[in-house]
Amino acid sequence: MLELTSVTKVFYPGTVNEKLAIDGVNLHVNKGDVVCIVGSNGSGKSTLFNLISGTYPVTAGKMVFDGADITSKPEYRRAMTIGRIFQDPTKGTAANMSIEDNMITAETKGMKGLRISLNNEKRQQYRRLLSLIGLEDRLKDNVGLLSGGQRQALTLLMMVMSRPKMVLLDEHTAALDPRNAQTVMDLTERFIAEYQLTAMMVTHNMQFAIDFGNRLIMMDEGSIIFDVSGEEKSKLTVEALVRLFKDLRNKTYANDAGLLTKA
């Protein structure tokens, strides 16, 4: 479904601030995979998502999604088939508009026409969908009046409405309180199962990454240092993962030192 070949991203190339954020990443995501991505701050998880969704152009490498080369496609074109949810709950919805207007914008992807699609039949349908997140009576309320958790749940609902082929979840519960985070996570799990979504999810919670999905990827300093799936993944524990991370990190450091002395 998604194929990354030696994808590299360098920020501020040629300046003193030059930073290698993604270092020749190769990744193959199969249809139906649910991939959890862990890694410390600055390891390149979010940058990888920004590259896949097209927020930044890649410095080098190739990306193929669903059989088509998307390396130089603009972000809005990729968004037709790749859904994305941000950590910031305000990014997925327009606060100045009502819930129903937000939903009508999300219902079909792409440029809109001069039709007025919002009618009572649609409202009925939206009310049914919104009952999943307890907002069925607030169709006309401005989204700005909702709590962060409610907004994130609505964003999730709006994302699945348009049936994306793949979803990118960028720590989408990190800004919420534990109870709301649980609600949004349950909903995520439910939608992934119900619509058989292919998903990639960034998380800081290692236990969660072990329990959720069928594949786990660990990133450090812009590279994928560990990629495990299926049965091997289900046997993982947090301790094992932390130990592995330490071992691998030492090894990569050693490698770097080796390269430096050689040069």
Added chain:
Amino acid sequence: MIEGIFVDGLVFSIMVIGILISYRILNFADLTCDGSVATGAAIATMAIVNGFPITAALLFAFLGGVGAGMVTAAIHNKLKIPGLLAGILTMTMLYSINLRILGNKANVPLLRVSTLYTKLPLFFGFMAPEWASLVGTLLVVLFVKIIVDVFFRTDLGVSMGAMGGNEQMVISQGINPEVLKLMGIGLSNGLIALSGGLLAQYQGFADANLGQGMVVQGLAAIMVGEFLFSSNRISLLTLRAILGAIIYKALMFFGRKYGYLVNITPNDFKLLTGILVIASLFIAQTRSAASSAGAKRKAIARSEGRRTAKEEVPHA
């Protein structure tokens, strides 16, 4: 006299609706207005002087404004510079273009030709000429208002509103925000130019300097309107813009008429309009602070009420 204020306000209100679209709905600080209103006046005047029918003249004015707005949006989109700077660039360039349209004259009168305001009294022959002008202008304004109201309820219009609130959201829905800006700023300036075309006919001449300070006047009208009532519905937003425009023009009228009593001359109007905008912003800020303080008080009262209610349960 009173009809004059209303006609003046209604002509102005079409421009205010245009500014409402760019500033409030698209959240795009567009200064093209100062140029495009004069462009509209120039195009309509030259079309009428050259024998085109009035509707065609107004249509040309509208299209000229759409073009000007699209230039601003294109500069902003392609060169990635702020909308404010893009607008200033277009506005400055339009000044020269407007002089060209007017045949290298700063001022072209509409004398001895029939304009909307010479035809309206003939059309509505049964009423006084001033009232005929008022009714005719009101019909034009209502027509524009209804079209704008319907447009912003269509899927395309709703997505424009969404872009004004959150550009990332629109991108995530697979919509190119550059195209939305091109259309939205085009529509906004089209209406502004249409207003300019009516204004030229109402005052009987087109002037290359007509647009000076128009943006600030339009903003003042929007802000005055926002004090009337608060709403999120497009039909009420446009109504508020129209009422704000009329109130603003009335204020200016009384300033001209009685201002001499406190030694105010028309030369002071730009200063006063600016102060009006600042005062409106200040009052709006104080009001929103007060309302959020009120909401906080209410929330505290509610939670305390709940606590006392809980405490009372055992007694009951």
